[in-house]
Amino acid sequence: MGSKIEALREWIRGLHDEPVEIADDTDLIESVLVTSLQFVSMVIEIERLHGGRIEPGVIRIDSMRSLKAIDAAVFQGA
Amino acid sequence: MRTVTAADQNTLLSRPDWYRRLPAGKDVHLLGTGLVAVTGNRAAREALTHPGLVADHPLKASSRAFGPNVLDCDGARHREFRALLAPILAAGRIERWRRLLMPGLIDALVDDVLGRETEDFYRDHAHRVPYGIVCTILGVDRSLEGRFHELTRPLARLLDYPTEETEATHASMAALLALLGEECRAESLRPDSLLGTIERTRDRKGIALTDEEVRSTALLFFLAGTETSSAFITSMVYCLGRSIMDMDELLDESVRDAFIEETLRLYPPVQTIARFAEADLLLGDVPVPRHSLVLVSLAAANRDPEIFPHPGRFDVGRATKASVPFSVGPHSCPGAPLAKTEFMLLLETLARRCAQVSITGDRVLLESQSFSRPVGFSVRFQPRSKDVC
Numbered sequence: 001m002g003s004k005i006e007a008l009r010e011w012i013r014g015l016h017d018e019p020v021e022i023a024d025d026t027d028l029i030e031s032v033l034v035t036s037l038q039f040v041s042m043v044i045e046i047e048r049l050h051g052g053r054i055e056p057g058v059i060r061i062d063s064m065r066s067l068k069a070i071d072a073a074v075f076q077g078a
Numbered sequence: 079m080r081t082v083t084a085a086d087q088n089t090l091l092s093r094p095d096w097y098r099r100l101p102a103g104k105d106v107h108l109l110g111t112g113l114v115a116v117t118g119n120r121a122a123r124e125a126l127t128h129p130g131l132v133a134d135h136p137l138k139a140s141s142r143a144f145g146p147n148v149l150d151c152d153g154a155r156h157r158e159f160r161a162l163l164a165p166i167l168a169a170g171r172i173e174r175w176r177r178l179l180m181p182g183l184i185d186a187l188v189d190d191v192l193g194r195e196t197e198d199f200y201r202d203h204a205h206r207v208p209y210g211i212v213c214t215i216l217g218v219d220r221s222l223e224g225r226f227h228e229l230t231r232p233l234a235r236l237l238d239y240p241t242e243e244t245e246a247t248h249a250s251m252a253a254l255l256a257l258l259g260e261e262c263r264a265e266s267l268r269p270d271s272l273l274g275t276i277e278r279t280r281d282r283k284g285i286a287l288t289d290e291e292v293r294s295t296a297l298l299f300f301l302a303g304t305e306t307s308s309a310f311i312t313s314m315v316y317c318l319g320r321s322i323m324d325m326d327e328l329l330d331e332s333v334r335d336a337f338i339e340e341t342l343r344l345y346p347p348v349q350t351i352a353r354f355a356e357a358d359l360l361l362g363d364v365p366v367p368r369h370s371l372v373l374v375s376l377a378a379a380n381r382d383p384e385i386f387p388h389p390g391r392f393d394v395g396r397a398t399k400a401s402v403p404f405s406v407g408p409h410s411c412p413g414a415p416l417a418k419t420e421f422m423l424l425l426e427t428l429a430r431r432c433a434q435v436s437i438t439g440d441r442v443l444l445e446s447q448s449f450s451r452p453v454g455f456s457v458r459f460q461p462r463s464k465d466v467c
Contacts, residue, residue, distance in 0.1 A: 015084055029142070029243075036241050037091070039137040040354065040371040041084035044112040047369065060136050 004049045005071045011045050024068040029061075039064065050074055082109040087371075088240040094349040094444050097378035106364040114361070114370050117378035119385045119400060121362055125374045127407035128361070131353040138352075139241045143251060144294045149237075149409070156408060158285045162276045162295060163412050166215060171270075175211065176419050183210040184427045188459075192431060195438055195458040200312040200451055208307035211420060212300055217271020218261050226300070229254050234305045239350060239447040251297070258293045272296055299413075305449045306347040307417050312451035313345035314338065314421060318428065319437035319457045321392060328429035331422075336394040338421050342380075342403035344392060349377040350447045351405060376402050377450075434460040 009022050012033055020033060028034045034042055043064070047054050054074055063073035082090055090096050090109075097117045100107050105118025116125045125131055132152045135141060141150040148159035165171075187206050196202060205227055213223045229250040235242035236251070261273060268274055273296055280287050287295070317337070327333050355370040366372060380401040381389035404411035411417075428435065441454030 029137075032243070035088055036137060036139040036142075036243070037087050037239065037352070037371060038084045040135070040369060041087070041110075041112050043137075044367075044369050045084075061142055064137060 002071070002075060004075045005067050007049055008042075008046060008070065009067060012042070022067065024071075025066050027065055028067075029065060046070060046074055082113055084110075084113075086110075087113065091239040091350065091373075091447060094447050094450050095377065096350075097375040100378075102383075106361045108364065112367060112370045114355075114364070114366050114372045116361065116372060116374045117382075118362075119379040119382035119402070122374050122376065122379035122402060123406055125353060125361055125372055126351065126402070126405055126409070128353075128359065130356050130359040131366075131372055132356050133353060133409055135354045139243050140237050143236055143243070143248070144298060146291055147294050147298055149298060152408070158283075158287075159295060160412060161283060162279050162285065162287070162292075163299060165279055166272050166275050166299075167412055167416055169415070172416050172419050175215070175416075176423060179211060179214055180207070180420060180423050181427075183207045184424050187424075188427050188431050191459045192461045193459065195456055197439075197456045199315055199455075199457055200308065200453065204308040204311045204315070204451075205304065207311065207420060207424060208304045211416075212303040215272050215303070216258075216261075216296060216300055217268045217273050218257070222257060225257070226254070227304075229257075230301055230304060234301060234449050237301065237448050239352070254297055254300075255290075255293050258296055259289075272299060302411070303413055303416070306411075307420060309347040309446065309449040309451040310342070310345070310417070310421065311424065313347070314341050314425065315435065315457055316437065316452040316455060317341045317345070317392060318425075318435040319455070320440075323394070325429050325432055325434060325462075328425060331426075333394065334422055334425045334429070336396075338418065338425065339399065339401070340392055340394050340396065343386070343396075343401035344380065344390075345444075345450065345452070346376045346380060346401075346403035347450055348403075348405065348411075348448055349450045350375050351409075376405065428459075431462060432459050433462045436460065 012022055013020055015034065015038060022033060026033065043059055058073050063069050097115065100115060100117060105116065105121035107115040107117065109115055116122050134150050134152050138150055146155065148156065148163070151159060184207055187203060191203055209223050209227050213220055213226060218226065232247055233250045233254065236247050276292050276296060280292060328337060351374045353372045353374060355366050355368055355372060358368050359366050380403065383389050385398055385400050386396065404414040436458045437455055438458050439456040443452065443454045444450060445453045
């Protein structure tokens with residue numbers, strides 16, 4: 001995993017007061033690491049780290065469910 | 079107010095009256111990266127009708143749970159979902175239910191509360207009329223009403239903010255969809271029931287919806303028709319108990335209408351609506367970046383001091399009818415006429431049969447963003463010596 005995914009991992013950790021473990025394949029939704037409203041902010045953060053627009057078709061539940069999926073769909077898929 | 083980070087969003091929305099923490103005199107507030115709040119009445123109307131602000135977001139809890147649905151779609155797809163519900167909410171059908179269905183349910187509720195003090199009206203009584211109505215409309219067996227209530231209330235938290243999405247909410251949803259599936263297969267499915275009407279409308283108009291999507295649509299209709307009405311009936315009883323209005327005044331239909339409008343203004347069941355910016359846009363003169371979450375506070379819009387003098391005052395004599403309790407624009411509540419018919423008849427019955435409704439204890443608390451109502455109050459219904467006909 002590259003530095004962008006590490007930065008995103010840190011950003012998600014920053015949502016929580018207590019330390020949290022976020023593996024590459026942790027389901028961000030089912031684990032409630034990111035709530036549905038926080039997902040909106042996360043998309044903005046992903047776009048900022050990516051350095052360009054994310055195509056609307058990429059913002060799908062399957063491509064945003066884990067760090068691994070985000071890396072494949074956005075950072076490696078660019 | 080300091081910048082709201084993504085970490086703070088759930089805290090911000092933990093109170094229905096979050097808008098009170100924002101500075102007065104501004105209609106649109108940039109709260110943080112990608113987070114915008116709308117509190118002014120005109121700005122709320124602009125936001126709710128802005129084509130660049132959409133309901134659809136694939137990561138929303140309701141969208142993930144219900145699949146494509148009337149709440150989370152926009153444009154042509156949204157209009158198709160609305161078309162499915164239109165026949166069931168036609169004026170003729172509402173009038174039939176007003177005459178044949180509602181009176182018995184309402185009288186039974188008033189029979190139960192009359193002469194008594196109740197500690198938790200919402201938990202014990204408020205659901206009975208809306209569940210009775212919507213179960214009948216849905217065409218489900220009335221013996222299942224209690225089961226539907228038991229399963230639906232937890233599911234409502236999926237549509238609330240902060241969203242509560244647990245295994246229990248998903249289990250409730252699966253159980254409700256299974257119940258609806260059984261009703262769909264039942265030979266007794268009435269042609270004028272919601273499920274029967276939706277299926278017929280879908281087939282007649284050639285709307286491409288799967289059976290699962292039909293059941294999800296029916297479930298959302300059920301949730302909206304029961305839980306929002308239960309919340310509002312609670313608010314209406316609370317306002318009756320808090321006001322010094324003579325019950326005789328409410329025998330006048332125009333006063334009842336004004337009373338309900340004023341209760342809806344101060345206690346809209348849906349306090350906050352979330353929208354998403356598809357592109358960079360302007361709300362008023364405030365730039366809203368693409369992907370932003372836009373929180374529209376209907377509660378704040380209904381208390382805009384530019385529109386409503388002394389906005390916190392309960393005043394049935396208000397000349398302005400600019401509140402937006404059922405929202406505006408393409409996503410405005412399609413069930414509003416049905417709900418208002420139900421509220422009017424309940425209020426009329428209470429006026430005929432109660433000498434007084436009194437709040438006997440009040441913690442002055444409000445709960446929930448999407449099914450908002452006062453909590454922590456007790457209320458007594460004092461009967462008239464003789465019902466007024």
